[in-house]
Amino acid sequence: MAEPTPYDVIIIGAGPAGFAAALYATRDRYRTLVLEKSGLPGGQILLTDRVENYPGYEVVSGPDLITHMQKQVERFGGELAVSSEVTGLVRRKDGLLEVDVNAGEKKLAARAVILAPGSDYRTLGVPGEEQMRQATKVSYCATCDGAFYRDKHVLAVGGGNTAVEDSIYLAERFTKKLTLVHRRDEFRAQQVLVDELREKAGKHNIDIKTPFVLEEIVPTGQGDEIDHVVLRHATTGLCEELKVDGVFVFVGMSPNTSWLDGIVELTKEGYINCDCRTLQTSMPGVFVAGDCRYGAAMQLATACADGVIAAMMIKRYFRAPVSWSRESAEHLGGSGW
Numbered sequence: 001m002a003e004p005t006p007y008d009v010i011i012i013g014a015g016p017a018g019f020a021a022a023l024y025a026t027r028d029r030y031r032t033l034v035l036e037k038s039g040l041p042g043g044q045i046l047l048t049d050r051v052e053n054y055p056g057y058e059v060v061s062g063p064d065l066i067t068h069m070q071k072q073v074e075r076f077g078g079e080l081a082v083s084s085e086v087t088g089l090v091r092r093k094d095g096l097l098e099v100d101v102n103a104g105e106k107k108l109a110a111r112a113v114i115l116a117p118g119s120d121y122r123t124l125g126v127p128g129e130e131q132m133r134q135a136t137k138v139s140y141c142a143t144c145d146g147a148f149y150r151d152k153h154v155l156a157v158g159g160g161n162t163a164v165e166d167s168i169y170l171a172e173r174f175t176k177k178l179t180l181v182h183r184r185d186e187f188r189a190q191q192v193l194v195d196e197l198r199e200k201a202g203k204h205n206i207d208i209k210t211p212f213v214l215e216e217i218v219p220t221g222q223g224d225e226i227d228h229v230v231l232r233h234a235t236t237g238l239c240e241e242l243k244v245d246g247v248f249v250f251v252g253m254s255p256n257t258s259w260l261d262g263i264v265e266l267t268k269e270g271y272i273n274c275d276c277r278t279l280q281t282s283m284p285g286v287f288v289a290g291d292c293r294y295g296a297a298m299q300l301a302t303a304c305a306d307g308v309i310a311a312m313m314i315k316r317y318f319r320a321p322v323s324w325s326r327e328s329a330e331h332l333g334g335s336g337w
Contacts, residue, residue, distance in 0.1 A: 006109035007033045009314060010099050012086045013116035013256075015043030016300055017290030019069035020307030021114045026076035028315060033108070034078060035101065037085035042066040043118045044291075045300060049136045052147065054300050089113065089263050089286070095321070097285055112285045112314045115264070115272060116307065117256040119291040119298070124157065124249055128217030128226075135224050138217065138247045142166035143299065146174045149246050153177040155229055157214050158250030164189040164197050166250055171204035178205065179242065181212040183234050211235060217247060255292040267294050278313045279306060285321060287313060
């Protein structure tokens with residue numbers, strides 16, 4: 001049986017970064033395939049009911065935005081395959097990149113690949129979290145959802161730099177009261193940030209509770225609002241209830257890159273290293289876009305921008321793959337990716 005005609009570009013991940021890359025690749029008349037491991041395209045944005053910070057839309061739901069993106073790509077001939085989890089990537093002797101799908105179910109070839117598998121917010125796994133997440137009362141991004149809690153009381157959970165910085169951001173700009181809980185007595189955040197937090201606590205009504213753990217998020221009878229949360233003291237084990245309007249969980253993110261270990265260079269946290277000018281990874285012809293790359297801003301608009309840049313760089317790569325990759329590597333020099 002003859003091998004299927006290779007694609008020009010295969011994009012791994014059908015979120016905003018992947019679709020933005022596909023739009024530019026298809027408009028350049030490259031034969032383009034987008035692979036998505038889940039049954040629906042969209043990734044994290046599918047969980048967002050209201051998007052108000054994407055240019056051109058006053059308000060749009062995540063699912064609606066992804067539908068528009070998918071239609072744009074398909075209008076220019078792009079292909080989408082869902083339930084197609086990529087489990088391997090190698091460069092063949094003929095120079096093409098071979099993508100293994102669903103653990104050997106099929107193998108596809110392309111001249112270039114864009115990695116856009118995204119990242120997932122780390123969750124606490126406590127009762128009520130997933131239900132209230134679906135009801136848009138639990139958030140993992142202050143920049144995305146802070147404006148929905150103007151003059152409200154919110155609970156923030158976490159002890160790292162992001163938790164402290166985003167708690168200050170919420171309290172200064174939006175909330176009437178913010179309660180920050182951390183499971184240890186000392187924060188992991190840089191001391192300068194902790195000092196700023198304590199300095200601004202009185203002015204902006206920030207209640208710092210340590211060492212406390214969020215034990216449960218209890219919904220109202222209708223299931224669309226938070227009735228209260230249960231906090232447990234990490235040392236004494238005593239529990240208390242707290243009335244809040246929303247919960248922000250700031251315990252980090254996990255890039256969807258475990259399958260790439262040993263294939264492209266990753267940071268110790270699992271983010272994909274790249275040349276920041278071109279978004280090329282350590283494997284020539286393989287580019288990266290979106291929240292899975294080191295240094296990403298973790299925003300919808302910047303994920304799309306990454307996709308555009310990666311697709312535009314592929315045009316340059318196709319003109320002279322060998323010399324372009326060498327030039328990119330030389331630019332990095334001894335400083336690394």
